């Protein structure tokens with residue numbers, strides 16, 4: 001166990017100085033090694049990255065763009081040899097394609113994407129599975145591993161659970177309603193106790209454009225999702241992304257997708273029983289009676305916190321017996337009451353208002369329109385729920401709430417107490433009797449985030465927290481094997497505070513509760529994703545997402561052409577290489593547990 005330090009903190013490391021520049025920074029005494037970058041070959045035979053000759057075929061075998069969730073799945077129980085599973089959430093074409101951004105009359109203008117560029121974007125989504133090993137203290141990729149795999153926006157998936165085969169999921173190319181092509185906007189995720197990889201489809205609505213036919217039956221469903229989002233140009237070349245032509249295609253996205261990484265030919269499964277919304281992640285834990293509990297946030301202003309409890313129980317001795325556990329169970333949505341209690345309300349067809357009178361003919365309708373069902377139950381409208389991390393050591397659950405610019409004094413509640421919540425907060429749930437499968441519990445706010453030196457912000461970091469140690473916009477979280485909480489951020493620079501996103505160590509126990517310290521920070525423009533530790537606590541994997549994005553360098557100079565004149569060329573720092581998202585592994589110099 002990590003021993004408490006002076007002041008009661010369970011963390012020991014020299015804090016990084018907050019700031020912003022072209023490089024990343026880790027605490028003194030640690031190494032941060034780039035393990036894999038956008039474009040690096042993943043599958044056997046994939047070509048080396050050539051930024052000036054990109055093709056969709058090449059990208060489909062190479063590491064995708066914007067790494068987000070990272071999971072480590074040990075091989076033979078090893079902390080030094082395993083499979084790294086990595087989500088590729090989205091693409092930044094202005095940073096990917098040379099010449100796409102032109103300066104016209106002094107303004108940066110992004111041109112239209114070619115069909116090949118669109119197909120590169122589709123191939124850069126999904127996920128990667130790579131075999132890695134630690135040799136003489138240094139991690140490396142195992143080239144030509146049988147496990148190395150890319151899952152993309154066109155990989156065939158199987159839709160399972162209550163919505164599988166439903167008419168609302170049938171399209172002109174799939175009359176079975178069970179075979180969706182690809183998985184999109186995989187944000188955070190999870191690894192199950194049986195070693196499968198969960199990808200959470202988050203902002204799937206953004207890939208769709210066009211208008212639904214007049215009075216279409218899906219109008220209310222899509223409106224509740226803010227869909228179609230029209231963020232991409234994919235509909236120019238693929239009818240399935242045009243809702244006027246293929247109105248049901250969008251009902252095939254927004255799920256938790258389960259992948260068996262041990263079988264490189266396995267078909268990813270979209271587990272509809274876990275609901276359809278903008279799933280942020282899917283971290284899991286086994287309840288005392290063996291049921292598996294998976295937590296998932298719906299990342300939108302005023303949306304909800306969910307958990308799914310499997311009907312069956314986890315079998316530690318028979319991996320195969322667990323492979324369809326996620327198809328049957330109960331999906332719950334949270335109501336956080338003003339007195340610090342809470343209730344998990346089941347989203348079950350026929351119960352309460354979830355009946356045909358309200359448009360729910362069966363459980364399929366409930367999972368397809370999870371948000372509308374949760375609205376009817378009176379769930380608590382939250383400040384953008386992101387990653388939710390259960391902690392087996394202290395029995396608590398940590399909910400990252402990133403911010404909510406639209407929260408007003410009129411609609412604050414105890415669990416979301418700040419109007420115009422710019423910096424977000426973290427809620428700590430204690431499930432009843434320490435049972436993660438419980439349907440009630442209590443909650444309190446662990447931290448209101450933001451700069452504690454500005455009284456109006458109302459941040460609640462402990463007074464031991466230095467000027468480097470505070471953060472805003474909690475997004476992803478990890479709990480290490482000593483039960484210590486680590487929090488990473490998305491957009492920790494809302495008021496040009498000269499800081500970047502990073503990874504913070506946050507004390508949750510005793511006198512040090514609420515103390516936070518900066519361990520690692522990203523290069524300019526990047527977001528901090530995917531923190532995960534090996535069980536021995538000696539390796540920490542981090543995903544550096546969209547470095548160089550944002551259009552300015554750290555001195556505020558506008559960057560009209562992101563590709564040719566970027567604010568950083570991290571991690572290569574070569575004139576012939578663009579800035580690239582990458583996964584980094586942190587180890588202690590000379591070996592040993594991190595932050596001890």
Ligand code: FEO
Nearest residue numbers: 187202280299386
């Ligand atoms: Fe993909 Fe909610 O962050």
Ligand code: CA
Nearest residue numbers: 187188386475
């Ligand atoms: Ca996120």
Ligand code: CA
Nearest residue numbers: 387389477478
């Ligand atoms: Ca997490």
Ligand code: CA
Nearest residue numbers: 187475490527
């Ligand atoms: Ca994010």
